[in-house]
Amino acid sequence: MSFFFDKDTITAEDVSQLDANSASLGIPNGYLMECAGLQATNKIYEHYKLNSSSSVVIMCGIGNNGGDGLCIARHLATRGISVFVILLGDSIHIRTQESRLNWELVNTLTLKIRSYSIKNIKQLKTLCKSEFFMNADIIIDALLGTGVTGKIREPISTAIDMINQSNLPKISIDVPSGMNPDTGQITEKSVNCDFCITFHAKKKGFANIKTWVAPIGIPLEASLFIGDGDLRSAIKKRDKDFHKGQYGKLLVIGGSSSYSGAPSLAAMSALELGIDLCICFVPKGIGNVVRSFSPNLIVQEGVAENFSNSDFLQAKKLSNWADAVLIGPGLGKDPKTVEFFEKYILWILGKKIPCVVDADGIKMLGKLFKESKIARLTSSIVITPHMEELKSIVRFKNLPKFDEIEKRTKKLISILEKIGGVILVKGVYDYVIKISKKRSICRVNRSGCPEMAVGGTGDVLAGLTSAFLSIGNSPFNSACAAVYLNGLLGESAKKSYGPRIHATDMIKNLKSFLLFKKF
Ligand SMILES: NC(=O)C1=CN([C@@H]2O[C@H](COP(=O)(O)OP(=O)(O)OC[C@H]3O[C@@H](n4cnc5c(N)ncnc54)[C@H](O)[C@@H]3O)[C@@H](O)[C@H]2O)[C@@H](O)CC1
Ligand SMILES: Nc1ncnc2c1ncn2[C@@H]1O[C@H](COP(=O)(O)OP(=O)(O)O)[C@@H](O)[C@H]1O
Ligand SMILES: [K+]
Structure with a gap:
């Protein structure tokens, strides 16, 4: 069906368009997040040959990229892996319903998951010196995805430094946090990941990043039917300084x-x-x-x-x-x-x-x-x-x-x-x-x-x-x-x-x- 509107690489705008078109078709956003989380979990689990004695650190932002990270935390814990979740920000600021649900679920599952929401940078630095963090097998970056805008702000900025300073294998979810997915540009800093698990299609700006593309259930119809x-x-939005x-x-x-x-x-x-x-x-x-x-x-x-x-x-x-x-x-x-x-x-x-x-x-x-x-x-x-x-x-x-x-x-x-x-x-x-x-x-x-x-x-x-x-x-x-x-x-x-x-x-x-x- 090559004449249909499928693209080899996609922009952040394409992502939100496909997302909304999937919703027009009746597929809730939370379904896509669940598929994303499970796909990423499977890949990480197999690639690093994790088992019940493994431990994983997941750094999550307050957007949907963070929601993916929280979903991965749940799926890893389900397989008996110990998970240490660090939410960068106060949980009341989580931006979407889907991410909030995943935060609540993470906090319901207490056997294998420990979760922290960071109030300040000092707290983050202390956590990054903890035994769990130091002895983990891998670190997952779910800080920022296709929703990144402008200069990297705190506490995300320090979190990126902490990930980069660690010697653990690093996996970025959807986009290496800090990178502009459309241009590949890094204004200040971004996570130096070992590989990136990106969703639906490769992002336009990815050039020299080792990438694995995971399908997440965005149907062909979302590209074919206008929605x-x-x-x-x-x-388009009017810019603030537009004149007549x-x-x-x-x-x-x-x-x-x-x-x-x-x-x-x-x-x-x-x-x-x-x-x-x-x-x-x-x-x-x-x-x-x-x-x-x-x-x-x-x-x-x-x-x-x-x-x-x-x-x-x-x-x-x-x-x-x-x-x-x-x-x-x-x-x-x-x-x-x-x-x-x-x-x-x-x-x-x-x-x-x-x-x-x-x-x-x-x-x-x-x-x-x-x-x-x-x-x-x-x-x-x-x-x-x-x-x-x-x-x-x-x-x-x-x-x-x-x-x-x-x-x-x-x-x-x-x-x-x-x-x-x-x-x-x-x-x-x-x-x-x-x-x-x-x-x-x-x-x-x-x-x-x-x-x-x-x-x-x-x-x-x-x-x-x-x-x-x-x-x-x-x-x-x-x-x-x-x-x-x-x-x-x-x-x-x-x-x-x-x-x-x-x-x-x-x-x-x-x-x-x-x-x-x-x-
Ligand atoms: N659209 C889709 O079809 C799907 C998207 N998913 C995930 O959702 C992500 C996009 O989610 P969002 O649109 O919520 O965006 P992000 O999760 O990338 O980030 C948005 C939030 O991060 C913060 N932020 C943005 N720029 C920042 C900066 N420079 N410094 C510090 N903080 C900053 C803001 O609080 C903003 O609300 C994707 O990358 C992917 O991981 C998945 O859940 C699967 C489905
Ligand atoms: N039977 C129909 N079902 C759904 N949409 C229709 C139908 N007939 C016309 N439309 C819509 O109405 C709009 C005007 O179409 P049409 O009547 O063919 O144009 P015109 O006024 O130039 O003759 C188009 O967007 C078309 O899709
Ligand atoms: K990310």
Whole structure:
């Protein structure tokens, strides 16, 4: 299944994404910690040929890396090994439920485990001179993992020194504490481990570390199906010192004499997601209709009641201002608009400004492909066709059913390789595909409900995709996060208002939904 989204090395961000996606699939975080603890225990037990006369020191932090260490302590003790647990910090500060549970369990098992929580460095130094510490067979480093940030603080800093000063064999859990797992950088100090037992996949920054990778039950589905983790990481946090415009400037080009709702729905979705600024560039005569949706929208009108080449200069100017562009919703099919679109799209393909093409824009793209005016889309373009729209761009007959994932993915990739770009194929399951010469990848979205098959929900999706682009996400990640959120909004609108939902109900629910889900 190499076309699915599995990676050889992963970052801390990937880890938290996979973790949250596993939770979306119903796998509690504590299960993963239990697997991690048991896998590490098995490896250590076999590698060092431990037996009931062995003794082990485990240094634990107050995050989940420490939780893994506490879990290992329990499993080693179960095998009759004497364990000496040192928690670096007060137990009331343990950060997660899973780690706290493991701390409580460690303190319930009294036969083979002794545990200490360190209040100050002096206490730590005394413990490190104790007979147990000096005579142990190995020392396990579960101080810091993928959650490390900034300079190493006390008492962890001294604990790292203590581990490094000891002559015992040293095993690091997940990450050698102190090392940045994404870059391999050691700002100050890190544990000089003999080897590292790392979970799920090797971390990106590991170069010269002896590593053993342990699977911990993160299922393939957590990488294949888009979930909470994707959405959480796409909703980027505003930096404290951000000023207006740094969290997304979006340009929506759409609308025509017949359609004013489509660009309005897209722009409103983007605004409700929380981006800073959205300019709607619409043809003359519909500006006030779009304005009436919200005073927060900035609306500019073109020269005539349908776009034409006379609007090209203004479209270019506004695009250069924007972080991302959405073109297509409600554009119509006026021949002059088709000319304008062609000119604009050829320009933007050359500029690499992140851009979403939807609705009428997709049909016009199809024409450009047919006339060989475009050979290939660039990786900065996302198109969001449903099946019929996709047929206007590339020829194909039938596809395997929506839930025959492996077959459908293979077929879609072979079809889409001809056109390139990032393609979000809408349907009961949405398929987000990034075509690349090296290796094309596919993610699948299962959120959403049949009640969403009404006018306007596609415009909301296009608005969300371009909004995610405007705050700095990659085209692929933007499409994934948007289609997942769009489906959740459909489900949530159905819960709030019953089966007769409109696109406006989805937008209405956006802010409270994100707040409720703590995004
Ligand atoms: N996400 C997953 O899928 C799983 C993660 N697991 C473990 O969880 C770890 C990540 O857990 P967390 O996110 O809680 O992070 P960590 O356990 O790496 O550490 C986070 C805590 O350490 C402290 N800290 C961070 N930087 C520090 C510094 N520079 N100096 C001193 N203290 C510092 C802070 O109190 C912070 O809350 C992984 O490395 C792995 O060991 C496992 O339990 C298995 C499942
Ligand atoms: N039957 C369905 N089940 C689940 N989701 C659906 C269904 N029909 C449409 N959707 C979702 O609604 C959104 C809009 O899709 P669609 O109606 O095809 O767009 P458009 O408005 O462009 O025609 C997409 O995210 C799609 O996944
Ligand atoms: K560690």
